Amino acid sequence: MARRLTARGAQRRRELLDVAARMFATEGYHTTSVTAIVERLGVGKGVFYWYFDSKDELLRQILADAQHGMRLAQREAIADEHDPVRRIEQGVRASIRWLSDHRHLFAVLEFARTEERFAPLIRAGEEQAVADALPHVAAGVTAGLLRREDPVVLATAVLGVSAHLARSLVLERGEDADRVAEAAIAFCRSGFLASGGAARRAVADDLGASGTEHRRT
Amino acid sequence: MARRLTARGAQRRRELLDVAARMFATEGYHTTSVTAIVERLGVGKGVFYWYFDSKDELLRQILADAQHGMRLAQREAIADEHDPVRRIEQGVRASIRWLSDHRHLFAVLEFARTEERFAPLIRAGEEQAVADALPHVAAGVTAGLLRREDPVVLATAVLGVSAHLARSLVLERGEDADRVAEAAIAFCRSGFLASGGAARRAVADDLGASGTEHRRT
Amino acid sequence: MARRLTARGAQRRRELLDVAARMFATEGYHTTSVTAIVERLGVGKGVFYWYFDSKDELLRQILADAQHGMRLAQREAIADEHDPVRRIEQGVRASIRWLSDHRHLFAVLEFARTEERFAPLIRAGEEQAVADALPHVAAGVTAGLLRREDPVVLATAVLGVSAHLARSLVLERGEDADRVAEAAIAFCRSGFLASGGAARRAVADDLGASGTEHRRT
C-alpha cells in the first residue's frame, strides 16, 4: 500500500481500523467478514481494499498500532519516576488502565497469538515488553530492592499478573481498573503470604525446601 | 451424538480428538479444515461426521476434555496435602506441568476464548478454577497464613502467574517446567520485593499509600 | 490433485474438460467463469474444484490433452508411410483434419499463447511439433527430394501453412477440410510459381537476387 492519503482518506483508514478491531474483538477475526466491516461503515467493498492490501494486513496493522499504543502508555507512565520499584508499579498501573481502556484491542491481541501467521508479531511484542521492563527490574535487584531472582522471570511474572487480572477482574468481572491495579501491585510486591510470624515461618519453610534462588539456566 | 461406540469406535473418536487438537493448536481452528483432519488420519470424511455432529462440537469436546484433564491433575496434586499454602503451591506445580505436557491443548483453550461462541466455556472453566482454589485461599487467609486480601484476587493472581509463566518461559522460551514452577511459586509467595529492610520499607510505603485491603464491591 | 477417481468420477472430469474447452473457445478464457461452466453442466461449484485445483490448472490440462491428441493423430497418419515427402504430406493432412475436427481446441491453443503463464506450454508444443517433423524433412533434404534449405525453416513453414489455411479457410470460411488439405500440400510442395518457363525464369531471378540457400548463422 503506502498510499498517499488525503486528510479524509486518513480518517477513513482510521475508521476502518477501529471498526474492524472492535468487530474482531467481539466476533472473532474469522467470523467477521470484510463485507460485514464495510457494511458497518456503510461503504462499498472497494473502500476496504483501497486502504488495505488484505484482511490479514489490516489485522497486522491493528496489532502494530495496539502494541505501539500500549508501549507509549507505559513509557509515559514511568517518565517522571526514577525509583525502579515505583517505575514497575507505574508500568503495571499503565498496563491495566490501557487494557481496560482498549479492551477490544486486548481481545484482538489474544486472538492473534493463536494463529501461526500472526503469533510471531505477538511474541515479538511481548519480548519487547519484557525487554522494556528489564532494566528497571535489574536495577531494582542490583539495588537490593528486589528479590534476587532472574529479572526476566520477575518481569514476565509482573506482566502476567497485570494482564491476567486485567482480563479476569476488569474485563470479565467488570471490576474497577484502578482498584485492580493496586491489587496487582500489592500482589507483585509481596505475593500472597502474610507478613509477620506466619509469613516468616512459611518463608523459612521455603528456604529449607528449595532455596531462595531459582535461576534460569 | 451420544452414539454407542464399539471399542474400535471409541479409539477412532479419541484419535480424531487428538489429531484435531494438535492441528488446531498449530494451524488455528479456522485454518484447519475438516478435510485436513481426516486426511491426516487417512480416512474418509464420513468418519468425522459419524463421530461428531460438527466441527464446532468437536472443538467443544476438546475444550471440555482439556478442562477436565487439568482439573483432575490439580486435584490429584493436592489430594495428599492438607496445608492450605502447600495446596496452592501444589496446584501451581500441577498447572504448569500440565500446561507443559499439553501445550497443544493450551493453545486451543486460548483460541477458544477469542470467539464468542466458545468463550463462555472458557470463562466457565476459569471461574471453576478460581472456585476450586478459593477454599484453600480463604482457609489460608483465615489462618493468618495469607495476606488479608480478597481471596478471589489472590486466586486469580496465582492462576495468572502460573499460566503466563508457563506460556512465556516454558512453551515459548523452552525453559524447564519444574524450574519455572518453583519460580512461579516463589513469586506468588513473596512477590518481587527483597525481604530485608528495603522490603519492609517498601511494604510500609505501600501501606501508607493505599492500604492493605482491596476489597471487591 | 491426482485424485483417485471412480469410473463416474473420471467421466465427470472429462465432461468438465470438454465443456470448458468449448466455452473457452467460444467466449474466451477470461470471459468464461467457473460458475458458468458448472452451471452448464448443472452441478455445484464444488464439483469443479473437486476435479481441478484451479481454473488455470484446468486450462493447462486442456492444452496438454490437445497437444497430445494432435500429436497422436499425426503419428498415426505417418505410421505406414516411409517416403519422407509423403510423410510430411500425411502430416499436413492429419493436422488440418484434426484442427477441423477439434476447432474448439484450436481456438483454446491460440488463446493460451497470448498469456504469459500459458505461452511456454504452447511454445514447447510447437517446438515439439517442429522436432517431430524435422527428421523427415532432413531426410528429404539429404535424399535430394527437398530443397536445400534449413530443415527447421521448412518444417516451420509447412506447419504455418497448415495451421493458417485450416483456420482461415476451414474454420472461418467453412471450406472442406480435405480440399484445403490438398491445396495446402500443393502449396507446400511447389509454392505459388507456375511450373513452366515462367517459373524457371522466376527461379533464375531468385537465384540471381539472393541465392538458393538461406543458411542460418
Next chain:
Amino acid sequence: MARRLTARGAQRRRELLDVAARMFATEGYHTTSVTAIVERLGVGKGVFYWYFDSKDELLRQILADAQHGMRLAQREAIADEHDPVRRIEQGVRASIRWLSDHRHLFAVLEFARTEERFAPLIRAGEEQAVADALPHVAAGVTAGLLRREDPVVLATAVLGVSAHLARSLVLERGEDADRVAEAAIAFCRSGFLASGGAARRAVADDLGASGTEHRRT
C-alpha cells in the same frame, strides 16, 4: 469519444495507446488492469477515461491502428513495383519486417482473435489483407506466372507463411527478420520440393533414405 484534443492531449492519448499495447502484449489484456496502465504512466485514473470510453474501446483502437499501420507498410512496399510476383514478395518482406518491428502489436492482434467481441475485427482485417493481395495474385495467375490455383488460397497461404515464420523464427527464436523474409519468399515461390531432375526422380521413385546433416548450428 471523438473529443477535440489539444496537442498535449493527442500526445497523452498516443502514450496511453502505446503503453497499453505493450502491457497487453506482455501480460495479456485481462491481466493488465486500467490501474496498472495509468500507474505506469504516472497519471490518475481519470486521465484514462478522459481519452477512452472503456478498456474495450482502447483495445479496439489499438487493433485498428495496428491493422492500419501494417496495411500502410505493405502498400508502401509495393508502390514502386509493377510485377505481380515481385509485389507479392515485397508484401511478404514488408509484413515480416512490420511484425518484427511491432511484435507487441502482433501479440495483441493474436489475443483479440480469441475473444468473441474482438474477433470480428481481426477477421475483417485478415479478409482485407487477402483482398489487398488478391488482385496481384490474380494478375499473376492470369499472366501465367503463378500456379493455376484459387487466388484466395494462394494469398492466404502466403500470409500464413509470413505470419507464422515471423512469429516462430523471428519473435520466438530471435532470428534475423530479413533473412527469414527471404526464406519465406523462397518457400512461397517454390515450396519445399527440390527443383530439377532430382526432384522429379525423387517424386517418381520412393526413396526412403536418410543421411547427411542439415543441422542448424
Next chain:
DNA sequence: CATGAATGAGGCTTCATTCAT
C-alpha cells in the same frame, strides 16, 4: 461404518467505471 462425490453459501479480492473536488 466408510468413502468418494456433490452441494452451495459465503469468503476474499479484483477491477472497470464513476464521481466529487
Next chain:
DNA sequence: GATGAATGAAGCCTCATTCAT
C-alpha cells in the same frame, strides 16, 4: 483536464456439511 476516492458486480476459491453407494 486531472486526482484520489468510492462503487459494487463479479470472479475464484474454500469448506462445513450431506448423500448415494
